Amino acid sequence: MGAFDGIRTLFNIRQERRRPPRGPKPRLGAKIYLHDVRMAVQAGLSDELWEWLQDLGFREITYSPDRRRYRDIPPSFVARLYDAPREEWRPLLKLAIRESSLRPPVTAGSRAARAAS
Numbered sequence: 001m002g003a004f005d006g007i008r009t010l011f012n013i014r015q016e017r018r019r020p021p022r023g024p025k026p027r028l029g030a031k032i033y034l035h036d037v038r039m040a041v042q043a044g045l046s047d048e049l050w051e052w053l054q055d056l057g058f059r060e061i062t063y064s065p066d067r068r069r070y071r072d073i074p075p076s077f078v079a080r081l082y083d084a085p086r087e088e089w090r091p092l093l094k095l096a097i098r099e100s101s102l103r104p105p106v107t108a109g110s111r112a113a114r115a116a117s
Contacts, residue, residue: 019059020059020062022059023054023059023060025045025050026041026045026050026060027041028041030060030061031060031061031066032058032060032061033058033059033061033070034053034056034059035057036068036070037070037071037097037100038061038071038072038073039073039078040072040075042078042079042082044082044083045082046082048086049082052086052089056093069102071097071100071101071102072101072102074099074101077092077095077099080096
């Protein structure tokens with residue numbers, strides 16, 4: 001934590017991040033997020049489902065490197081969501097978020113340690 005960061009914390013002048021503006025449908029393989037939940041875009045994302053997800057607050061992760069920690073929705077739940085009729089989207093998404101898991105961040109140090117063993 002730098003000096004400027006410490007001053008911002010001390011005087012409580014931090015600002016909550018604003019939600020990015022709505023955007024076009026993300027490409028295949030892109031990551032989209034809502035708060036601390038993230039999913040990878042697979043083939044079959046309809047325009048209607050993307051609009052619905054954006055209404056909920058989902059946005060594409062467009063910055064790199066992204067150091068935030070997310071819980072990943074399993075790809076099997078993403079595929080079920082894509083194939084489901086509109087009236088089942090909300091319950092399926094709630095179930096998928098409950099089943100999401102926190103993935104540990106991968107760093108160069110952990111890759112090197114695995115390669116050495």
